[in-house]
Amino acid sequence: MRRCVVACVGLIGAVMFLMDSAPAARSQEAKTLTVYSSRAHYGAEPVFEAFTKKTGVDIKFFNGNNNEVFERLRNEGARTSADVLLTVDAGNLWNAAREGLLSPVQSKILTANIPAHLRDPENRWFGLAVRARTIMYSTARVKPDELSTYAALGDPKWKGRLCLRTSSNTYNQSLLGSLIKQEGEPAVEKMVRGWVANNPTYINGDTQILEAIAAGQCDVGITNTYYLARLLQKTPDLKVAPFWPDQQGHGVHVNVSGAGVSAHAKNREGAIALIEFLSTPEAQSTLAGASFEYPANPAVEPHAILKNWGTFKTQAVGVAAAGEFQAAAVKLADRAGYR
Amino acid sequence: MTSLARPASAWHISAWLLAGLVSAPIAAVALNLLLPRGDVWRHLADTILWELTWNTAWLLAGVAVVSGTLGTALAWLVVAHRFPGRRFFEWALMLPLAIPAYVMGFVFVALLEYAGPVQTTLRAAFGETFRLFDVRSGWGLVGVLSLVLYPYPYLMARSAFASLGSAPVEAARGLGLSPRQTFWRVALPLARPAIAVGVALALMEALADFGTVSLFDYRTYTVAIYRVWFGMFDRVAAGQLAVVLLLWALALLALERTQRGRRRYAQAHGRTAADVWPRLAGTRALAATACCTTVLGVAFVLPLATLGWWAVTPGVTHPASFRPLIMNSVVLASVAAVLCVSAGLLLAYARRRTHSKGLRFATEIAGLGYALPGSVVAVGVLAILAGTDRALADLVLRISGYDIGLLATGTGLGLLFAYLVRFIALGFHPTEAGLSSIPRSIDECAASLGTTPGRVVRELHLPLLRASLAAAGLLVFLDVMKELPATMLIRPMGWDTLAIAVWQMTSESLWREAALPALTIVAAGLPAVICLTWLGTSRRTPGETAS
Numbered sequence: 001m002r003r004c005v006v007a008c009v010g011l012i013g014a015v016m017f018l019m020d021s022a023p024a025a026r027s028q029e030a031k032t033l034t035v036y037s038s039r040a041h042y043g044a045e046p047v048f049e050a051f052t053k054k055t056g057v058d059i060k061f062f063n064g065n066n067n068e069v070f071e072r073l074r075n076e077g078a079r080t081s082a083d084v085l086l087t088v089d090a091g092n093l094w095n096a097a098r099e100g101l102l103s104p105v106q107s108k109i110l111t112a113n114i115p116a117h118l119r120d121p122e123n124r125w126f127g128l129a130v131r132a133r134t135i136m137y138s139t140a141r142v143k144p145d146e147l148s149t150y151a152a153l154g155d156p157k158w159k160g161r162l163c164l165r166t167s168s169n170t171y172n173q174s175l176l177g178s179l180i181k182q183e184g185e186p187a188v189e190k191m192v193r194g195w196v197a198n199n200p201t202y203i204n205g206d207t208q209i210l211e212a213i214a215a216g217q218c219d220v221g222i223t224n225t226y227y228l229a230r231l232l233q234k235t236p237d238l239k240v241a242p243f244w245p246d247q248q249g250h251g252v253h254v255n256v257s258g259a260g261v262s263a264h265a266k267n268r269e270g271a272i273a274l275i276e277f278l279s280t281p282e283a284q285s286t287l288a289g290a291s292f293e294y295p296a297n298p299a300v301e302p303h304a305i306l307k308n309w310g311t312f313k314t315q316a317v318g319v320a321a322a323g324e325f326q327a328a329a330v331k332l333a334d335r336a337g338y339r
Numbered sequence: 340m341t342s343l344a345r346p347a348s349a350w351h352i353s354a355w356l357l358a359g360l361v362s363a364p365i366a367a368v369a370l371n372l373l374l375p376r377g378d379v380w381r382h383l384a385d386t387i388l389w390e391l392t393w394n395t396a397w398l399l400a401g402v403a404v405v406s407g408t409l410g411t412a413l414a415w416l417v418v419a420h421r422f423p424g425r426r427f428f429e430w431a432l433m434l435p436l437a438i439p440a441y442v443m444g445f446v447f448v449a450l451l452e453y454a455g456p457v458q459t460t461l462r463a464a465f466g467e468t469f470r471l472f473d474v475r476s477g478w479g480l481v482g483v484l485s486l487v488l489y490p491y492p493y494l495m496a497r498s499a500f501a502s503l504g505s506a507p508v509e510a511a512r513g514l515g516l517s518p519r520q521t522f523w524r525v526a527l528p529l530a531r532p533a534i535a536v537g538v539a540l541a542l543m544e545a546l547a548d549f550g551t552v553s554l555f556d557y558r559t560y561t562v563a564i565y566r567v568w569f570g571m572f573d574r575v576a577a578g579q580l581a582v583v584l585l586l587w588a589l590a591l592l593a594l595e596r597t598q599r600g601r602r603r604y605a606q607a608h609g610r611t612a613a614d615v616w617p618r619l620a621g622t623r624a625l626a627a628t629a630c631c632t633t634v635l636g637v638a639f640v641l642p643l644a645t646l647g648w649w650a651v652t653p654g655v656t657h658p659a660s661f662r663p664l665i666m667n668s669v670v671l672a673s674v675a676a677v678l679c680v681s682a683g684l685l686l687a688y689a690r691r692r693t694h695s696k697g698l699r700f701a702t703e704i705a706g707l708g709y710a711l712p713g714s715v716v717a718v719g720v721l722a723i724l725a726g727t728d729r730a731l732a733d734l735v736l737r738i739s740g741y742d743i744g745l746l747a748t749g750t751g752l753g754l755l756f757a758y759l760v761r762f763i764a765l766g767f768h769p770t771e772a773g774l775s776s777i778p779r780s781i782d783e784c785a786a787s788l789g790t791t792p793g794r795v796v797r798e799l800h801l802p803l804l805r806a807s808l809a810a811a812g813l814l815v816f817l818d819v820m821k822e823l824p825a826t827m828l829i830r831p832m833g834w835d836t837l838a839i840a841v842w843q844m845t846s847e848s849l850w851r852e853a854a855l856p857a858l859t860i861v862a863a864g865l866p867a868v869i870c871l872t873w874l875g876t877s878r879r880t881p882g883e884t885a886s
Binding site: 034060061063064065067071076077081166167170173202203204205211212214215216217234327330334335339 | 382383385386387448452453454459467475553554555556558562565566568569570571572573654714717718721722724725728729732742744745748749824827828829832833835839842843846848
């Protein structure tokens with residue numbers, strides 16, 4: 001028994017010794033920058049290596065889900081080691097700003113490089129890469145002129161032919177949120193009821209929806225653009241194409257992955273320098289190109305696959321609307337019976 | 340008398356302290372009940388609350404029946420029959436435990452969905468209109484979860500059947516009962532408490548599951564908690580929903596206790612001599628082997644083969660180095676296993692030695708972390724850690740003018756605490772079940788002979804509990820290997836585990852890229868399964884010399 005206790009204490013001690021990261025965080029040097037990131041495996045993106053090469057500043061990543069990264073940052077409070085929060089979905093950025101986790105940045109470079117509707121009105125966060133959430137259709141079984149708007153997917157002709165993510169998906173919540181801002185709740189609820197009446201097949205991933213369309217399980221769906229680009233990169237003859245809806249109306253819904261400076265950043269200058277760097281043309285093509293997103297900086301051309309899809313009108317409403325109306329969107333989905 | 344009373348109160352105090360420490364994060368969640376109820380509750384009641392309740396109940400009922408039946412039947416088959424391969428299946432049937440539920444989920448969804456290989460082949464053979472059942476359904480979910488969770492009842496039932504002792508079985512057979520009648524009338528009633536523990540653990544896991552149910556687009560309470568928390572940004576209502584989940588767990592545990600009734604199950608300890616059991620011959624032996632092979636094939640070989648096939652797909656990229664990931668996972672899981680089993684043993688002991696209703700209730704509460712979604716527990720733990728840390732650092736700053744920073748938040752210590760809160764139930768329940776089958780007369784007898792309580796524990800109970808402790812340690816080890824939300828939230832920077840490597844890929848729907856890390860989780864869990872099985876069954880225990 002005693003030996004067992006000694007062994008336990010020893011083991012725990014050893015692990016604590018191995019794992020104690022607090023001293024590292026305390027003796028923070030100016031030459032390192034800590035990024036809390038929920039851009040999944042993108043932590044190893046070459047664009048960050050380019051930043052280190054250029055400035056000599058090392059970047060340390062803490063990767064996690066949106067929710068986990070947010071909670072960690074919130075609970076650490078003033079003693080957080082985060083300098084930059086990097087995340088996907090405008091709703092998440094909006095929520096972090098609302099909780100006071102991000103601080104405003106006045107930067108001429110950022111206001112010049114990032115269009116106003118892709119950043120926070122108070123400059124607490126900046127969209128760096130853009131994805132459209134649009135209608136995807138089977139080129140084998142659907143003609144583009146059969147499609148027109150998001151709401152038209154509620155037309156009975158799509159009964160049993162529509163594939164959707166559930167309303168628990170944050171990208172769909174943002175889509176509904178921005179539509180509510182533009183068209184008001186009654187119109188959006190009518191639209192969602194139309195979708196539900198068509199008895200959509202719920203599928204748990206954007207990639208899986210695109211594969212389902214290609215395989216013939218459904219004919220139309222709504223996904224982010226980069227998932228299709230990824231599949232097309234591997235299978236160029238995939239019989240799925242994007243359709244740009246609402247071109248006569250408000251335009252296609254776009255969302256961002258973006259960054260903000262932590263309210264308690266130890267290396268605030270470095271944090272601003274990193275976000276500024278990410279908005280420059282040289283970084284934008286690498287950042288957005290590698291993940292098949294549209295560059296937020298309008299001076300930069302998108303990847304060839306995306307360019308091939310042509311240009312389209314996007315929502316003029318700021319992406320912040322996604323966060324502002326997200327709760328309303330979820331409740332609306334519940335009322336409309338949208339799973 | 341005094342010599343007995345003093346150590347008893349030491350048990351008491353340490354058990355209270357431990358239970359209090361482990362319950363603190365759960366209490367932090369429960370405190371949300373004191374806050375005003377927002378309109379979210381009315382909204383839920385008007386819309387999806389009944390669907391959630393129905394779905395959760397259906398899932399629990401389904402998993403209870405399927406995993407309970409499968410686990411008990413397989414355990415009876417391998418313990419009470421002799422057929423080719425029996426000794427292999429006896430431990431191999433536990434292997435699905437090493438596969439994370441979400442991995443099992445995405446393997447089966449990917450294989451069986453419309454665009455997957457099975458349905459594509461069937462359509463090619465039988466025409467475009469051919470449809471298989473929909474894998475993304477309640478049935479599909481119950482099937483997959485039961486395949487991962489049946490090892491809990493199996494593990495508990497197997498050790499219960501194995502330790503029945505020869506006497507009741509020989510008596511039953513001597514009275515002319517057939518093997519089947521022996522099962523229904525003797526073995527099953529005696530093993531019932533152990534099976535109930537196994538099923539309760541499986542159900543708590545099902546109740547807390549988020550990853551797998553979301554893969555199947557099946558909405559349970561857990562999904563609602565996330566929806567309210569991160570969709571409606573209402574953390575208070577999310578905490579209140581989590582309390583409802585706690586009530587479900589308490590109900591489950593109460594149900595489990597009723598299975599034990601007022602009787603004290605004290606069993607003669609010892610492995611039943613193998614020659615009591617019938618040797619199966621001919622087609623019956625073949626059927627038994629085929630049965631075990633099928634379960635093992637579907638629940639283990641098939642998912643592994645699929646992962647292997649994905650991992651070698653051309654063009655799939657893999658993490659640069661697995662060594663740090665494996666190291667982190669294995670070290671964390673081993674330390675957590677020792678920690679949770681020791682803590683569970685302490686609580687189980689206190690429960691055995693106390694008549695205090697308060698303490699018995701406290702031990703029950705302490706185990707509830709297992710029925711809460713990992714994220715909810717982790718956020719509760721983080722709130723406690725960070726709160727204490729901040730207060731401490733502020734205090735030191737004021738006194739000494741030096742900022743010590745956050746000491747526990749984002750360190751290994753904090754993470755181990757989170758594992759303790761989440762998994763102490765796995766250390767506690769199997770140990771307690773094992774302890775309750777040791778007759779109290781042994782303790783009393785030893786005490787009357789002047790043996791100190793410490794010696795009773797060391798020389799009598801620990802050897803008798805060897806199988807239970809090994810089982811508990813195995814469960815904790817494997818669960819920590821698979822654990823995701825708490826690890827993600829509380830781990831020190833740079834301390835990625837295998838489960839995190841899997842998540843980084845699956846979060847982007849890159850299932851093929853996730854295959855190799857997932858396989859590594861299973862591979863790293865295998866030595867533990869083998870080692871602890873051996874520890875649990877190999878040597879004869881002192882109790883046996885009596886039988």
